[in-house]
Each structure stands twice: as structure tokens, then as C-alpha cells.
Amino acid sequence: MTLDNTESAKLKELDLSCIWHPCTQMHDHEANIPLIPIARAQGVYLYDFENRAYLDCVSSWWVNLFGHCNPYISAKLKEQLDSLEHIIFAGFTHKPIIELSHRLLELLDSKFGKCFYADNGSSAIEVALKMAFHACAIQKKKKNKFICLENAYHGETIGALSVGDVGIYTQVYQPLLLETLKVKAPSGENFAESLESLKTLLQAHKEEIAAFVLEPLIQCAGNMNMYSAKFVQEAVKMCQEAGVYVIFDEIAVGFGRTGSFFAYQQCGVVPDFLCLSKGITGGYLPLSVVITTNEIYSLFYAPYEEHKAFLHSHSYTGNALACACANAVLDIFERDNVLENNAILSQFIWKKLQVLQEFGFVQNLRHQGMVFAFDLGGFEGQRKGLEVFNAGLKRGLLLRPLGNTIYLMPPYVLTKEQASYIVESLVEILKIFVDKFANKTKV
């Protein structure tokens, strides 16, 4: 044990001397947040060098679907490694990506016709923004503006960040960002005002607007703000009637996360662009895809000399190893009746979570498919979520609250026993806080 501990301590020290972690105030690692070296991962658990297990309640930033080191996905990836690891994806192609593209299109509305690949969610959003803008340009429409929702998050590159509205990510970079039009974010069934503001924007600016970008059903990084499918339906209809393209960011909400295979399938409308990433490889490798219609595709399809080609590319576009993982993920969806089982598991977790209503400071307990969230109410400006994070670690839970919003977004292979443990632990954690949160609780 001492030896392991020493190795862990050494690794931590070496990490902090060499690495700048993403989405982290590194100063926090001095006292507020431990940095934990992980030795191995299996199923829903990460294991540190002292063999302590951490239950990955956030699917490692919402990417893992079927557990870490999933034997089936790993086997398929190893198999792929024996024939083709990666080749240039212009002028050349390969079976794993053809199979993947065909299978994705089979799962989607027939309006969709073509898959364009990239490496991460931000890049997918950039592709969709550029494609929508470019499609307008080809049609001689000068449409340089985009609409997004307030409280939206679509990634971190300049274009993706421009259609975001979560201040901690965007504020300092404002002078670099594209001007975008913002629609009041809907929340639950409260969306009348949002529709009204969208309508006003479209009336005034539709000739300048290339596309409306949104995460259907849940603004995930926007503190898991869940909202009605009716808003999505009405908003999309309005845009499409106004000749404005619609881009759905299903990077986090796709692949079964909201209950249906894709979130848009609950909304009764079909967007012009669908951006997927995260769960696509089951949490193994970076891969993203923008799926669009043959109508859009055909605008760009012309003799070379007309200079209409969409020349976007990334070196590793169409990576065969990532595609092999993605095909394995689709195999598992087919083989294991994942959506049906998730529906049962989701109800189970949701019922269990009701116990948290006992805590007066637990506000807006909500769920959608395999996403569950609540807010610690009444503690604005205090890092209560951080305290929950640290208390979670002590009980072997990897929670990563968004500010004071606590959420669960577990891998789909979570067992009922594990789910029960999470909820019981949350009760214990919140009990610890009863004193600190004095007068904020009914317990």
C-alpha cells in the first residue's frame, strides 16, 4: 500500500509540474480539489493506485455509455488494429466508416442523406455553422448571423463559443466572438416567451440569419436545463418557415441519453444539420459527425471549377479506429435492447431520487432519460457543488457538479444496486450539509 501511495504521490507531483488540465483552475488543486491519478478503469468504476474505486456518475464528461474497458468494444478495436489504423480520408475510404455512415443514416429520418466527419464536438459545430453559412452563400444569400439560446453551450473553439452563452466560458473572449442573436432559454414547459422572442428575431432579421443552433431537450452544460419538446417543435417550424436552417447539437443528448436514440425523435421535427460526438465511440476515442440532407449536399455538388466545394478537413477525419468503436457501440445498442432497458433503469433511478425532496434546499429535481439533476437552492455565489464533489469522492462517487447543480449522467450499464448506492450516498452527503445549510432544509 505504501508503495502504491508513493507512486500515486509521485505521479500527482509530476502531473502538476507538466500539465495544465482542461476546464480547471489549477490553483484549486492546492487545497480545494484533489488531483487523482487513475491506474485502471473497468465498467462504471475508475480505480486509483491504492485500488480505491470511483463510480463514474458523469460517464467521464458524458462520453461513456457501456462502461470503461468494455470487453466487446476493446475486442473490436483490437481487431481493427490488425488491418487498418488510419488513412487519408480524401480520395480513399474504408469499410468501418462506410458501415458506420450507413447504419447512422438507417437510424435517422429519411430527410438525412450525408455524413461529414470531424474529431470533436466543437469541430462538428464549426462544420455545421460553416456549412449552413456556405449553403446560403451558394444561394446568393448573404446570411452572416446565427441564433442560439441564452444559457447555451456548444463547445470551445471560436465559432462554437460564439453560439454559446454560458458566461464563465464566453465572457472574457467576447471581443473575439461572432455577434450572435440570442433567444431566451425555455425551461420545462415555460417557453411561450422564448417562442415570442424567436418570432420577433425572425421577423426582424430572417434575411441575415443562416441558422438556429440548439441542444434539443436539455441544455447540458447550461446546468442541465431541461425543456419541452414542444418548444423544439414550434421553434424549428418557425425557423424552417422563415428559411432559416436548424442545427441540432446532439453531442451530449444523442445516443440514447434522453430516452430516444436521438433527442430530435421526441420533437416531431427534423433539423437540417445534426451534430453527434461524445457517446458515438462509447467513450473510447474522439470522433464527431455532422449529418445533413441531400438537399444541402447538392448545393455544393458541382464541377470543381465552380468553386463550391466544402473544403473543411481535419487530418484524422474518418479515423478507422474510432469508427470501429462506433460500430461496436451500435452493435451493443442492437444486441442489448439498450433503449428499453434504459427506460426501466431511468424510472428506477427517478423513483429512488424522490427521497431527495426531503431536503428543502434540493430544488428543481428533474430528469430526462438517463439524465438526472437538481439544484442546491439558496446558495448563490457559494461553491456548494464543490463540497458535494469532495464528499462524493470520499464515498467513492465521481460527481462533477455544474456550479451548484448536482447531476447524474451515468453509463447505461449501471446496475440497480449501483444506482441505489449512488442515491443513498447522495442522501448521506446532503445530510452532512444539513447543519451547514441551516434553515434551508426540512430534514
Next chain:
Amino acid sequence: MTLDNTESAKLKELDLSCIWHPCTQMHDHEANIPLIPIARAQGVYLYDFENRAYLDCVSSWWVNLFGHCNPYISAKLKEQLDSLEHIIFAGFTHKPIIELSHRLLELLDSKFGKCFYADNGSSAIEVALKMAFHACAIQKKKKNKFICLENAYHGETIGALSVGDVGIYTQVYQPLLLETLKVKAPSGENFAESLESLKTLLQAHKEEIAAFVLEPLIQCAGNMNMYSAKFVQEAVKMCQEAGVYVIFDEIAVGFGRTGSFFAYQQCGVVPDFLCLSKGITGGYLPLSVVITTNEIYSLFYAPYEEHKAFLHSHSYTGNALACACANAVLDIFERDNVLENNAILSQFIWKKLQVLQEFGFVQNLRHQGMVFAFDLGGFEGQRKGLEVFNAGLKRGLLLRPLGNTIYLMPPYVLTKEQASYIVESLVEILKIFVDKFANKTKV
């Protein structure tokens, strides 16, 4: 053979019905450019379904260093798959990335202190741009502008594209791009005017300029424009004296491509940010890193409440599988004396290539390390490079000219025999064109 041919034909048809390829006018696949399904790859060769081999003269978009399905890298990746495939990289860490970061810093000037990871080259550029801008903002300097070179290429996302200047990629998107200041591109030893224009820009605008971004030694996507280390040296000194950060894009030119491990090491100066990708995983998986100084890092290092954190992230940041490949790549560099052997191979290829000087239309034959290029002169507006591409395929060569610039950027494991075959084939290909290029040749 018939069966294979049928499978290939079916795959091609299915691909074209489902996939929109990067950096491709899809219409070209009707007649101008074949789309080739690849069944497997090994060493420097891709093999189609009829077992025809294509020698990968462009390292599959400049990513492959040690051959396809390299046994050592594959073994290391499989080993990694047995313990840890991917975990969230905020609050948690793992051995492969700590090892990689430490090794990268050991290879670099001591001025560098921290590694910040992303997934692809474009994202690395975005990180560097945001970090440079943000570092200025923390110092209360409102610096919203960037300088880049004319003819530059740094990627495809809005921020990265904004510091690019290759018209086919940027032109249509101008209304979406950041305004940037451009310096006349140096070429070979012609750089006096470039330095002069940089000097003028700095004098007029240094208070507004956050950073100067450039690819040291070669503008790769800018038709392999090679230029003097002296320009880099003088330009960097000027910027640093003017209080302007310098970002080196070594995405294509790093990892031994220009002869030294990193291109900047030939220039006698050290930038503030170094962006790496492509070769970092030996052509296996998407991974990128921005390496910067402890001085920059410390500007962001502060109690959380000061809101100075660099909150950029991508879901798959710090992917353990990609890091395992990257460590394997560094192992091979150490084990096989790669730089020394490349120096010999580079001279061998360079000598061989002199035979092309016989063709009058072969202009500006040039090389730098393991990059070799020449232009087909006098054919402006004609797609002669495309003809070379197609003729190359017939001889089993995967060339992918940049317009009418033909280049070689082969994997480092190319043998002298293979190199000789490439050059002999180029001679034959160019001979075919002698008639077509009448009066343009001395042959």
C-alpha cells in the same frame, strides 16, 4: 478477383451515397478522381480490395511517421486497452499522459513548462489564440488582434481559419472570420520585405496585437513554401521585443519532419506557444497539445474567485489511448536514431530528385528534412496536379498535389528502394506529360 472487385464497387457506391468527404469536391468522384476503398494498410502501403498497393507518399495527410499498422505502436495501444481507455481529464489523471508530457518537455527548451491538450490541430490553434488573448486580458491589455503570414494555413475552425490566408479555404467565409493582420510571406532567403512589413505592423499596432502565429520553416498547406530560419529568428525577436506573443504551429513540421525534432530548434529562438499534432501519435489517433511557458501558466494561476481560469475543454482531452500511441512514437524516436537516419535518407532522396531538373516545367525543386517539393510551372489555372495524382495511382503511388505543387512527405520508414521507385515513377509520370506540356520542357 471478381468477388473483391464487386465488394470494392459496392463499397464505393455505398460510400458515395452516405458520405461527404473532407476537402473534396464530391463531383470530382464522377470522373476526375477515383474513390478508392482500402482494405488494409501495412508499412508505407495502403492495399485496396484487389490487393493493389499504393505507396503513401504523403503519410496520409502528413500524420504517419513509422508506417501503417506499425507492430510496436499497435502492441502498445493494445496494452493500454487492457487497463484504461479514457477517463475525464479534469480532477483525474493517468500515467500515459504524465509520461508523455514529461517526455515532451524534456525534448524542449527549458522555457517551456506546461502541456495543454486537445484533439486536433485546429483545436490546438484555437487554444493558443485564446490563451494568448486571455493572458493579455489578465494583464489588463486589450489586445484583440493577431498577425499571421500571407499564404498561411492553420486549420479550419473559425479561429484557426481567421489566421489563415489560403483563399480556397478562407475566401467564402470572410464575413465570419476575425480581422487579422497579414505579413508578406517569406520565401527561401527572400524575407527582407517580410521583416519590413512585420516591423511596420508592430510599430503601428503592437498595443492591439496579442500574438503572431506562424509555421516555422515551411508553410505546408501553402504549397510547401519553404523559407529561411533567419526570417523566423528575426521575426520572433521583433515580436518579443514588442511585447507580442509568438505561436508556432508545428502541427505539420514537428516530430522530425524538417530535420530537427522540432522546427523551432533550427531557428535560435523559442516561441511562447508551441502547437503539436499530426505525427504526435504516429498517424494512429487524433491528439494535439499546446505547450507553453510557466510564465503564461502563472498568469492564470489564482484563487478560483478571481475568475482567471482557462476553462477550455474537449470531452476527449487527454485520451489515454492516443497518449499510449504518442509514447510509443517517442520510444521509436529514441530506439531507432530516427533523426540521424532521416538525415541520410533525406540526402539520398534529394540527390535522386535532381533528375527532375531535366524537365523545364519542374520549377523551384526544394527540400527541408523529410519534405520535398516542386512546382509544375507555367500552367496557371490548369489542374495539372490532378493529372499527376491520377498517373501516380496507376503506378501505385499515393501523391496528393497541392494545386500544381507536387510534394513528397513520406513516412520515415521509407526504404531507399522505395524512395528510388518513387523518383523513377515521377520521371515516368512527368515524361507522359512532356507532349502535353509541349515547349515547356527541355527533355
